[in-house]
Amino acid sequence: MHISGPIAALTAALLTCSMTTGGGGTPTPPPSAPKLDWQPCAQDSPYDCATVELPLDYGDPSGRTIELAVVRRKATGPGGRRIGALFFNPGGPGGPGTVQMPQMYDTFPREVRERFDIVSWDPRGIGSSTAVNCFARPADAKAWVADKPAGFPVGEQQRKAWIAAYEDLSRRCRQRDPELLRHVSTADTAHDLDRLRQAVGEPRLSYLGISYGTYLGATYANLYPGRVRAMVLDSNVDPRAWTDDASDSPRLTTFLRMGSDRSAAAVLDRFLALCGSTTTAHCAFSAGEPQATRDKFDRLMRRLRERPVGTWNYGRTAGDVVSSLYVVHPGWADLAGRLQELWLGRAPQPAEPPPAPPVRDPAPYLGDEQAAAVLCSDSPNPRDPGVYHALEEASALRTGDAGRFWTWAAEPCASWPAVAADGYRGPWNKRTAHPVLVVGTAYDPATTYWGAQAMATALADARLLTLDGYGHTALLNPSGCVNAHVSRYLVDGTLPPAGTRCRQDTPPFSESRPNGGVATGGGGTAGG
Template sequence: MSSPLGPRWRGAVAATAAVACLVTTVAAAAPSAATAGHPAAATVPRLAWSPCSYAPGFECATAKVPLDHRHPDGRTIDLAVIRRPATDPAHRAGSLFFNPGGPGNATAGTAALPAAYEAFPRELRERFDIVSWDPRGVGRSTAVRCFESAEEFAAWSARVPDGFPVGARERASWISAFAELGRICERRLPDLLRHVSTPDTARDLDLLRRAVGDRKLNYLGVSYGTFLGATYANLFPRNVRAMVLDGAVDPVTWVRLSPPLPTELRRRADTGSARTLARFLDLCGRATTDRCAFSAGTPRATRDKYERLLRRLSARPQGEWTYAATVSAVVEGLYVVDPGWTELAELLQALWDGRTPAASTSPSARTFAKASARTSAGTGALQPAAYPEVEPPYAVQCSESPVPRDTRRYATFERQAHARSGDVGRYWTWLAEPCATWPARAADRYTGPWDRPTPPLLTVNTTFDPATPYQQAVDLTRHLADARLITVRGYGHTTLLNPSSCVGGHEVRYFLTGALPPRGAVCGQDVRPFAGAPGR
């Protein structure tokens, strides 16, 4: 849920890269109940675990799975898998699979788990092997990488405005560049593009569950990982033991073009960001400048200051910091309250003062930052990525979540989103547009039902989430056959990134014993915005 060329997953994890969002296209009938789980028998992969060279204490393996699960004896692809064994092996309860969101982040699984591991409650780390993986098409797994060199990527990306396009000329350049990206990917990876959908990954997850020897699945999914979890639970309802879905995506809005809007606007991610931004500015305005650098002394004065800054950058960019780049950084900066909100306030104040923000936060640094080192398929040898992997999110999302295909309509969508959500509406509108011209459709797509009988599932959402609004969690909980929602009165995207010991306690009891929180459970967060020590 961030700029196409910016970071895609920003962790608890101490602000690494941002959780990408949703965008996409297709129309096809849902598979029948008879074929939903296992279209055909696939060989359970053998996992030869060995120490991860890049993550001390973790073990890595490669799983071979069918490219097309309907033809399990055909071509195979590689999945990079990682685990941290239970720290109390005498009382080990099994494996807990973790998906950090996305979809399609270069930092998925194998990079996110080492970064996020300490955010898991101690009791879960003691009793479970914590397992993650790079989904097909992503990172160290067989990846959707459409450019042959860093130079080729740079030539393409030079045409893409940072954040989102502003004005007719930039809109034309944006639309043309992403249409070309689709053509390049289709020409180079036609088969893989049709087999990186969420149902494909859910079938991979069931093979991984069997590969680690678990009779039933324990799973924690955040952001897009909640959609993957809901898909798995309905493809394999008898194989679920316990599942926590944190930062919810309503699967119905993901798979249905109703209303006929880009995916993020259907999900109202723009209104979620707008509401969270309003709280950021209000709380900043109530704080002193030693706690929130951007404070103007009152909420209203701070909101006015923010609007004046955007107008100034729109008229006169400050180096690489354009209006669009700044709005994009604001949306991404709202994901993590501590230290993200403090750092966002410092960024805005630096721009207000006419100072150049730190190089690591600049638009070009975010755009051209090296993707995390990736493992070449089947070798286990680390190799530096040649360019940031911007293609996988579109390969996954655009194959299965419908968006309007007429690119001329996106300027109208932008105006509508701006009218209801302000500047952040522009960001969310154009995040989805590349799927309007994406050429590949998922060969295996699941569109429901979403209420197949399962053991009770647990959903979690903050009330001010800038990417997956609280109503999405309400809707997901309602669609599932048996689910209970924990409401977190607080801010930011997911409780994994914005911890709540109250939620952690419920999750520990749930995973260890199956006990659910009471209906209507409400939790707070451990850290309030701008509550850090003065001068931090």
């Protein structure tokens, strides 16, 4: 999950994993709320920053402490209309909220920005918080990245190099701070979130989580069910697939259990079909009709296996393709342009994220090990690196290039050195104080639509809102229809009618609709 803008971190963050432990019971909270000393993040910045000190181990609250970096954008509406604080997690795991919330801020529905302080944070182990960093010097981290195959390994030599690189990373992490590695699970972060809720003075939590942030939300909802005011879960992880129903001997990887390979393959097929249905003025890679464009893509990928274009080999290109499907605009048109450059034998320029708003300086370190530390604490994966090639080939028979990408995305956890001291494996059906709104996109290349259906079924009281569109998260692939329902729910708790479906404002390779889709109930599709 490596594309432009805020998705770059989401992409890197979804690449890792391994075994969980039982437990995860709610600890007795300390008697007083932690203090947040808000200060402007930078001169003339609309964002406020703070640092809060919390226990490393909630089972030993008087022991070692960690720091969390927190960011806030105050409600922009007129006085008296502010409702409270809305906590936001950008996914990953490993998404740094102090970076990504400001990047994504303008995509939040206008009424939500007007009526809520938007608050986010770098979860423990990540970014500007007490972070997992397994390298003594920045140069060592850069050298490690340079030596690892890009995208995923192709051929026996690259497979050996990939496995060796992540075994080396695991050794480094084991030596640097093994105690921290045991206390960066999703359950730990859920406990942190409840302390942050107390710190801003909210009696109950209002929350928006995307991608992995939906799993964090579900964990919080089941550890603290009585403290949920409103919770929006957008692009959902099936919690039972994530934990493999508490299995200690998984046969599949996290992402294969989730169906990320199948979903990504379906989205790629739609990308090629829609590209082939339009002209090169709208999609540079178009071959004039859908099947011809699919054939052109297959020929390009076979060619790149034999003759890379500069550093653009098959593995790097396939990884770029899957990641670039996350955000339809401008991601899909930009991807088509890069594919056409490769078709012509020219090395394209990789997608560059836009400059982040000036929030924290310097920018935090965000290495692969941070995502690994979280995901490997929660989600079981095969511990034998030797099985991943067979899993890759089996997945590729069903889902092609996407299967190869998503299989190797989990391999770093084969050698990960730590498991969570206090993980959470369910149950997922604790009745919350208020119902949860689950948002699922029909064609999502990372978290499947059936994952959203599974989340809505697993939770005790949830309503599913469907986006008939493309991309990873409705937040980053906007629909005025979805935004209206999300705003109404967050403001006054009104759920959309059962079966409501929405459309995206701007379909791929087309002009924008002026008003977006308008929702209907009972399973009807939104009007244009």
